[in-house]
Amino acid sequence: MGPLPTPSRRARRLLAxxxxxxxxxxxxxxxxxxxxxxxxxxxxxxxxxxxxDPAVLHDLQAYYGLDRPLVGQLGHxxxxxxxxxxxxxxxxxxxxxxxxxAHLPWTLxxxxxxLALSSVxxxxxxxxxxxxxxxxxxxLVVMASSAVRPIxxxxxxxxxxxxxxxxxxxxxxxxxxxxxAHYASPFAEIADVARHLVLPVTALASALVASQxxxxxxxxxxxxxxxxxxxxxxxxxPLRLLQHRHAGRNALxxxxxxxxxxxxFLVGGAVFVExxxxxxxxxxxxxxxxxxxxYPVLEATFLALALVVxxxxxxxxxxxxxxxxxARTG
Amino acid sequence: MSRRxxxxxxxxxxxxxAGVVAGFVLLAVAGPALAPYRVTELAGDPLEGPxxxxxxxxxxxxxxxxxxxxxxxxxxxxxxxxxxxxxxLLGALVGAVAGWRGGATxxxxxRVVDVVLVLPPIPLMVVLGASIDPxxxxxxxxxxxxxxPVYARLVRAAVLPLRRRADIRAAVGFGASTGQVLRTHxxxxxxxVLIAGLISAVERAIAIEAGLAFLGLVNPTRASxxxxxxxxxxxxxxxxxxxxxxxxxxxxxxxxxxLVGLALVGTSVERRLDPRLARHQPVGVDG
Numbered sequence: 001m002g003p004l005p006t007p008s009r010r011a012r013r014l015l016a017x018x019x020x021x022x023x024x025x026x027x028x029x030x031x032x033x034x035x036x037x038x039x040x041x042x043x044x045x046x047x048x049x050x051x052x053d054p055a056v057l058h059d060l061q062a063y064y065g066l067d068r069p070l071v072g073q074l075g076h077x078x079x080x081x082x083x084x085x086x087x088x089x090x091x092x093x094x095x096x097x098x099x100x101x102a103h104l105p106w107t108l109x110x111x112x113x114x115l116a117l118s119s120v121x122x123x124x125x126x127x128x129x130x131x132x133x134x135x136x137x138x139x140l141v142v143m144a145s146s147a148v149r150p151i152x153x154x155x156x157x158x159x160x161x162x163x164x165x166x167x168x169x170x171x172x173x174x175x176x177x178x179x180x181a182h183y184a185s186p187f188a189e190i191a192d193v194a195r196h197l198v199l200p201v202t203a204l205a206s207a208l209v210a211s212q213x214x215x216x217x218x219x220x221x222x223x224x225x226x227x228x229x230x231x232x233x234x235x236x237x238p239l240r241l242l243q244h245r246h247a248g249r250n251a252l253x254x255x256x257x258x259x260x261x262x263x264x265f266l267v268g269g270a271v272f273v274e275x276x277x278x279x280x281x282x283x284x285x286x287x288x289x290x291x292x293x294x295y296p297v298l299e300a301t302f303l304a305l306a307l308v309v310x311x312x313x314x315x316x317x318x319x320x321x322x323x324x325x326x327a328r329t330g
Numbered sequence: 331m332s333r334r335x336x337x338x339x340x341x342x343x344x345x346x347x348a349g350v351v352a353g354f355v356l357l358a359v360a361g362p363a364l365a366p367y368r369v370t371e372l373a374g375d376p377l378e379g380p381x382x383x384x385x386x387x388x389x390x391x392x393x394x395x396x397x398x399x400x401x402x403x404x405x406x407x408x409x410x411x412x413x414x415x416x417x418x419l420l421g422a423l424v425g426a427v428a429g430w431r432g433g434a435t436x437x438x439x440x441r442v443v444d445v446v447l448v449l450p451p452i453p454l455m456v457v458l459g460a461s462i463d464p465x466x467x468x469x470x471x472x473x474x475x476x477x478x479p480v481y482a483r484l485v486r487a488a489v490l491p492l493r494r495r496a497d498i499r500a501a502v503g504f505g506a507s508t509g510q511v512l513r514t515h516x517x518x519x520x521x522x523v524l525i526a527g528l529i530s531a532v533e534r535a536i537a538i539e540a541g542l543a544f545l546g547l548v549n550p551t552r553a554s555x556x557x558x559x560x561x562x563x564x565x566x567x568x569x570x571x572x573x574x575x576x577x578x579x580x581x582x583x584x585x586x587x588x589l590v591g592l593a594l595v596g597t598s599v600e601r602r603l604d605p606r607l608a609r610h611q612p613v614g615v616d617g
Contacts, residue, residue, distance in 0.1 A: 150589040158582045305450045
């Protein structure tokens with residue numbers, strides 16, 4: 001191949017990598033139920049063997065393509081997926097697609113808000129702590145994050161729920177909006193949704209900050225000794241510029257990478273947080289689906305959340321290319 | 331104090347963590363002898379407060395929460411051994427083979443690792459767990475299956491540079507047996523990585539087991555700290571009385587305390603591993 005402009009080569013390589021991973025996820029979702037022991041339709045017969053009409057069973061097998069050979073099943077599965085057909089919820093008898101459409105936006109809202117808040121907080125706190133290493137603020141940041149980081153998100157969220165309940169319910173403890181509310185204006189609606197977001201976002205964002213702030217702090221500490229920092233200081237540049245333009249931008253790189261690495265943790269954390277605060281996102285969907293072993297729903301939630309994680313990773317990779325000029329030519 | 335002895339020391343924070351962990355291990359081992367009731371037994375009135383009969387009160391159907399908390403400690407210990415140990419074992423084996431062999435083996439293994447690492451672990455384990463009987467052995471298998479790549483990558487990174495190291499190449503060149511090379515040259519360097527990895531894998535496994543129970547993936551005949559929390563949160567009137575104090579708070583405190591204790595031990599091991607890493611935590615994906 002001739003010498004191509006490098007950005008497009010990088011973009012193509014990224015695309016190939018993510019295409020491959022998406023394919024792996026789809027094949028996994030296809031293979032999982034088939035690799036598991038037992039007949040996927042056994043639950044129908046297990047409860048009450050006489051109640052199932054053989055004709056109905058046959059129809060179901062045809063609908064899910066279970067009467068074909070494995071390769072044919074994969075084709076059938078892909079064709080259905082291509083049409084956005086994710087099957088029917090066993091527990092609730094509605095298309096899984098409708099359930100996803102109702103629940104996914106709330107999770108994306110929760111994840112987006114938590115990620116934005118935690119990124120700003122981790123960056124600012126980490127920079128400030130690393131800049132003044134060993135001072136009281138630094139010690140507080142290190143101690144608090146070490147104490148909070150090992151605590152699982154569901155325990156952290158439960159503690160926040162307790163705190164919210166005990167302090168007299170200043171904030172709503174559950175749901176995404178006030179039931180049966182009539183909003184006078186769109187702003188009132190936004191305010192209501194925001195109030196319901198406060199506790200869930202606090203829970204998820206504090207888990208994220210606890211695991212990221214030390215990374216920013218440590219990178220900050222290690223950049224302080226670099227030659228370009230000494231030079232910038234010798235030039236007499238204002239400290240604020242030094243801290244954020246010179247040191248901060250470098251501290252940003254490992255931080256951005258860690259956001260990609262933690263995307264899976266973020267999604268799992270959102271699932272837990274939602275089940276604590278009855279937030280109507282994917283977590284609540286998962287909770288109900290687990291209770292009724294609603295396999296099509298669980299499969300679809302895994303597929304959707306895996307795609308969210310992959311998208312986030314792709315975004316991080318693209319952002320990294322913009323932040324670090326070295327990555328563009330690499 | 332000799333250098334060796336000093337290296338073996340955990341430091342005050344690490345010792346405190348080790349004490350907490352030891353306390354939980356004792357409770358878990360002695361659990362069946364200490365527990366006054368069976369986990370599912372209706373041992374008292376609903377929502378009894380703490381008393382001499384029920385140290386941690388009862389839940390909304392009158393089950394004794396002391397017994398359930400002890401069973402939860404035991405579940406955590408079993409998971410720590412089976413899932414935590416299994417995860418590190420599989421991860422270390424795969425990572426060591428990939429790092430030692432290098433070449434095509436290495437890149438094939440790491441490609442698999444990269445794909446598994448990018449999958450969201452909790453939703454994946456929920457899908458896997460929903461189709462089996464979620465006993466402790468089944469859950470452990472699932473946790474190992476999803477978690478090993480984290481540790482394969484860790485161990486591979488530790489083993490990879492060894493192949494080029496002069497002392498090891500010399501030992502191999504002088505005809506040292508594989509066992510001898512491993513014992514005298516590899517283990518002293520990789521040993522601490524393995525211990526740090528084991529602690530981290532145990533932390534992760536305990537957090538995940540309670541988390542999956544929290545989502546309802548639990549065998550109804552057993553108790554887990556996660557399932558106690560879930561029962562409490564599902565009870566509509568939890569905050570109408572004081573019952574949250576003895577029902578929701580103790581399991582949350584137990585899982586938090588145990589994991590913070592383990593993390594304290596882990597941090598002091600890591601600090602000895604590389605003093606430059608002091609207090610730096612690797613990016614984790616634990617539940």
